[in-house]
Amino acid sequence: MARIGIPLGVVAIVLMLVVPLPTQVLDMLIAANITFALLILLVAMNVKKPLEFSVFPTLLLVATLFRLALNISATRLVLLDGYAGKVIDAFGHFVVGGSLVVGLVIFIILVVIQFLVITKGSERVAEVGARFTLDAMPGKQMAIDADLNAGLIDEATARQRREEVASEADFYGAMDGASKFVKGDAIAAIVITLINLLGGLLIGVVQKGMAPGEAAHTYSLLSVGDGLVSQVPALLISVATGIIVTRSTSKGTMGSDLVSQFGAQRQALRLGGGAVLALCLVPGLPKLPFLAVGGAILLIAQRLPEPGAAEAVEAGEEVPALEGGADTPESLVEQMRVDPVELELAPDLLDLVDPASGGDLLDRVRALRRKVALDLGLVLPLVRTRDNLDLPLSTYAVRLNGVEVARGEAPPGTVLAIGDGIEALPGRATHEPVFGLPGRWVPFELRHQAELSGATVVDRASVLTTHLAEVVRTSASRLxxxxxxxxxxxxxxxxxxxxxxxxxxxxxxxxxxxxxxxxxxxxxxxxxxxxxxxxxxxxxxxxxxxxxxxxxxxxxxxGAAVSAPYVVDGRLSVLTFDPRLEHALLEALRSSETGSYLLLDASAMEAVVGEVARLAAQGEAVGRSPVLVCSPQIRSAVRRLVATSVPRLPVLGYGEIAAGVDIDPIGVVNRAHAPAA
Incomplete structure (x- = not known):
C-alpha cells in the first residue's frame, strides 16, 4: 500500500500547483498539513538517535513541497474569489482579531523566529555535523576493526556497525542539504505574502471596483491568514529539524533524558526554586506567580530520589554484609586459590569496570571469551578482575596462574592515538602494547583532532582488551x-x-x-x-x-585448516629452504625422548636462524605475513630452532597447504655450504 500510495501522494502535490481546489478540499488539506507537521515534531522528540528517523531529510522536502502547493492553491482562491475556505478566514479574522497590523506583526515575528533563530542554527549544526561525521569515518571504521580483532564483537555486529557509520554519514550529509529547504521555505512565505497583498489590492480596486480601504481589509486579512496558516506547520517542521540535528545518541527519548538529567541535579533545582521565591521581595513584582512557580520547583526537588538510589534499586545492587571470622580455613583457602587468568587494575582504572561511569570492560572480557572459543576452540577460564593497590597509577597487569606475564598502562581521561603525524598532538608518547607501534596518550577532549590528523584513535578499554586477547592467544597452551x-x-x-x-x-x-x-x-x-x-x-x-x-x-x-589463517586474498606468502640446505637439515635430524632436534654446530645454527629472521623481517616490512614451509619430517625441529628468534613465524609442512591457494614466494633460506653435523 505504501509503495503505491506515497508516490501517488507526491504526484497529487505536483498537480495541486496547477489544478484549482475547492475550498472544502483546501480546508481538509490545511488541517492535514498542520497535523502532519505536528506528528513529525513528536516523532523527532521521541527518537533515541537521529538514524531512527533517517527518512527525515526526504520527508522535509515533501513537506516543504506540500506546504508551497497549499500556498499556491490558497493564493489562487484568494485572488479569484476573495475567499479561500474557513480555515484561512478564521486565521485572518479570529486569530488576529481582524486587525491587519496585528496579523502582519505576528506573521513577521513567526518568520523571524523560524528563519533567523531556528533555521539558521539548524543549518549551521547540520553543516558542522556533516563535516565532522565524514572526517571521523576512517577512525570509526578502524575502531570497529580493532573491536572485531580483539573479539569484542562478532562479524555480524561489525557489519552492522559499519552500515550504521555509513548511514550516519549519509544522514548528516543529507541533513546539511535538506536544511536549505526550510530556509528557502521561509523566504518563499515572505515573497508569497507580499505578492498576495499587492495582487489582492490591485484586483479588488481595478477589477471588482472596491474602495481601496475595503479591498485592503478583505484581501490583506486573507493574505495574512494564508501566511499564518503556512507558517505554523513550517515552524513545527523547523523545530523538528533543530531537534534532529542537535540530538545526540542516548539510551532514552528526549523527554526521558530531560527528566532524568534534570532530576539528577537536586541541588540546582533547590537553588533555582529559592531564587524564584526571593524575587517576591522585589518591590512592585506580583508575588503570587513567583510563589507558585518557586514552591512547585522546591516541591519537585524534595520529592526526587537521592542520586544513584534509583540506579542501585534498578540494578538490584545489595550492600554485602560483613562476614566475621576472616581467618577461617575456608576464607584462607579461597585467598590461596590461584586463578588461571587474572586482570589487575590500579585504583584509578576502576572506572573501566564501573557501569555507572560508562565502563564496559567486564562485558568486553566476556565477549573475548566467546571470541577465543570460536577461534581456537579453547574455553577460556573466567577472568578474575580485581584492583591492586601496589600497582602504579594508570597501570594494569595480566597474570596467568598467579604469575605476571604482561603489564600496560591506560591513563584516565585519555585515548590512544596510533599512526603517523601524531608528534604534534599533546599527550605522552608510548607504544601500542601488542605490536609495539608508536602511539600517544591524547586527552579525551582532543580525540576528534587526533582523528582529523589521520591517527587511529582507540579507547582505553579496547587497548586493555586487545592486550589481554594477545596474551591469551600466545599462552593458550598453558590455559x-x-x-x-x-x-x-x-x-x-x-x-x-x-x-x-x-x-x-x-x-x-x-x-x-x-x-x-x-x-x-x-x-x-x-x-x-x-x-x-x-x-x-x-x-x-x-x-x-x-x-x-x-x-x-x-x-x-x-591439512588446509592449519594454513587457512595465514591466507590473505587467496595467497600465501611463503619462505622456503634451499633444497640443498633442506637435505642437509634432514641429515642432521636426530630423535630423543623429548622430541626431534637438529644436530648443528653453533655457527651453522646461528646462520640458519639469522637468515630466516632477516627474510621474515623483509616480508613484514612490505606488508606480508610470511610462513616458513618445509618438509614434514623436519617441521617440528625447525619450529624449535627458530621459535626463540622469530616467535611469530609459523612453520608449516608441505601437506598443510590447501590445493587451491596461490603460493607467493618471498624468499629462500640459503647457505653457501651445508651445515656440519
Missing amino acids: LGREDVRMLVEMVKRTHPSVVEELTPSLLSLGEVQRVLASLLEEQVPIRDLVRILEAMSLRARASTDHEGLVEAVRNQL
Missing part, C-alpha cells in the same frame, strides 16, 4: 587444563561416542590427549575440529604413542 580437556572430550562423546571410546582410555590417557592439544595451541592451531583431531590421534596411536608423531599426524589430518 588448557585437564578438566577442560575432559569437558571437551565429553562433548564429542555425546555426538561421536565411537571416536572417544576407541581412543581413550584404551590407546591414550586423558593427560596424553591434553599434551597433544596443548602443542597444537602453542602453534596457534585451532582445536575446534575435535572429532577429526581425535580420529587422527586414534589412528596414529595404534602404531606409536610418540607425542611428536601424534601432533604431526593431527596437523596432517587437519
Whole structure:
C-alpha cells in the first residue's frame, strides 16, 4: 500500500500547483498539513538517535513541497474569489482579531523566529555535523576493526556497525542539504505574502471596483491568514529539524533524558526554586506567580530520589554484609586459590569496570571469551578482575596462574592515538602494547583532532582488551587444563561416542590427549575440529604413542585448516629452504625422548636462524605475513630452532597447504655450504 500510495501522494502535490481546489478540499488539506507537521515534531522528540528517523531529510522536502502547493492553491482562491475556505478566514479574522497590523506583526515575528533563530542554527549544526561525521569515518571504521580483532564483537555486529557509520554519514550529509529547504521555505512565505497583498489590492480596486480601504481589509486579512496558516506547520517542521540535528545518541527519548538529567541535579533545582521565591521581595513584582512557580520547583526537588538510589534499586545492587571470622580455613583457602587468568587494575582504572561511569570492560572480557572459543576452540577460564593497590597509577597487569606475564598502562581521561603525524598532538608518547607501534596518550577532549590528523584513535578499554586477547592467544597452551580437556572430550562423546571410546582410555590417557592439544595451541592451531583431531590421534596411536608423531599426524589430518589463517586474498606468502640446505637439515635430524632436534654446530645454527629472521623481517616490512614451509619430517625441529628468534613465524609442512591457494614466494633460506653435523 505504501509503495503505491506515497508516490501517488507526491504526484497529487505536483498537480495541486496547477489544478484549482475547492475550498472544502483546501480546508481538509490545511488541517492535514498542520497535523502532519505536528506528528513529525513528536516523532523527532521521541527518537533515541537521529538514524531512527533517517527518512527525515526526504520527508522535509515533501513537506516543504506540500506546504508551497497549499500556498499556491490558497493564493489562487484568494485572488479569484476573495475567499479561500474557513480555515484561512478564521486565521485572518479570529486569530488576529481582524486587525491587519496585528496579523502582519505576528506573521513577521513567526518568520523571524523560524528563519533567523531556528533555521539558521539548524543549518549551521547540520553543516558542522556533516563535516565532522565524514572526517571521523576512517577512525570509526578502524575502531570497529580493532573491536572485531580483539573479539569484542562478532562479524555480524561489525557489519552492522559499519552500515550504521555509513548511514550516519549519509544522514548528516543529507541533513546539511535538506536544511536549505526550510530556509528557502521561509523566504518563499515572505515573497508569497507580499505578492498576495499587492495582487489582492490591485484586483479588488481595478477589477471588482472596491474602495481601496475595503479591498485592503478583505484581501490583506486573507493574505495574512494564508501566511499564518503556512507558517505554523513550517515552524513545527523547523523545530523538528533543530531537534534532529542537535540530538545526540542516548539510551532514552528526549523527554526521558530531560527528566532524568534534570532530576539528577537536586541541588540546582533547590537553588533555582529559592531564587524564584526571593524575587517576591522585589518591590512592585506580583508575588503570587513567583510563589507558585518557586514552591512547585522546591516541591519537585524534595520529592526526587537521592542520586544513584534509583540506579542501585534498578540494578538490584545489595550492600554485602560483613562476614566475621576472616581467618577461617575456608576464607584462607579461597585467598590461596590461584586463578588461571587474572586482570589487575590500579585504583584509578576502576572506572573501566564501573557501569555507572560508562565502563564496559567486564562485558568486553566476556565477549573475548566467546571470541577465543570460536577461534581456537579453547574455553577460556573466567577472568578474575580485581584492583591492586601496589600497582602504579594508570597501570594494569595480566597474570596467568598467579604469575605476571604482561603489564600496560591506560591513563584516565585519555585515548590512544596510533599512526603517523601524531608528534604534534599533546599527550605522552608510548607504544601500542601488542605490536609495539608508536602511539600517544591524547586527552579525551582532543580525540576528534587526533582523528582529523589521520591517527587511529582507540579507547582505553579496547587497548586493555586487545592486550589481554594477545596474551591469551600466545599462552593458550598453558590455559588448557585437564578438566577442560575432559569437558571437551565429553562433548564429542555425546555426538561421536565411537571416536572417544576407541581412543581413550584404551590407546591414550586423558593427560596424553591434553599434551597433544596443548602443542597444537602453542602453534596457534585451532582445536575446534575435535572429532577429526581425535580420529587422527586414534589412528596414529595404534602404531606409536610418540607425542611428536601424534601432533604431526593431527596437523596432517587437519591439512588446509592449519594454513587457512595465514591466507590473505587467496595467497600465501611463503619462505622456503634451499633444497640443498633442506637435505642437509634432514641429515642432521636426530630423535630423543623429548622430541626431534637438529644436530648443528653453533655457527651453522646461528646462520640458519639469522637468515630466516632477516627474510621474515623483509616480508613484514612490505606488508606480508610470511610462513616458513618445509618438509614434514623436519617441521617440528625447525619450529624449535627458530621459535626463540622469530616467535611469530609459523612453520608449516608441505601437506598443510590447501590445493587451491596461490603460493607467493618471498624468499629462500640459503647457505653457501651445508651445515656440519
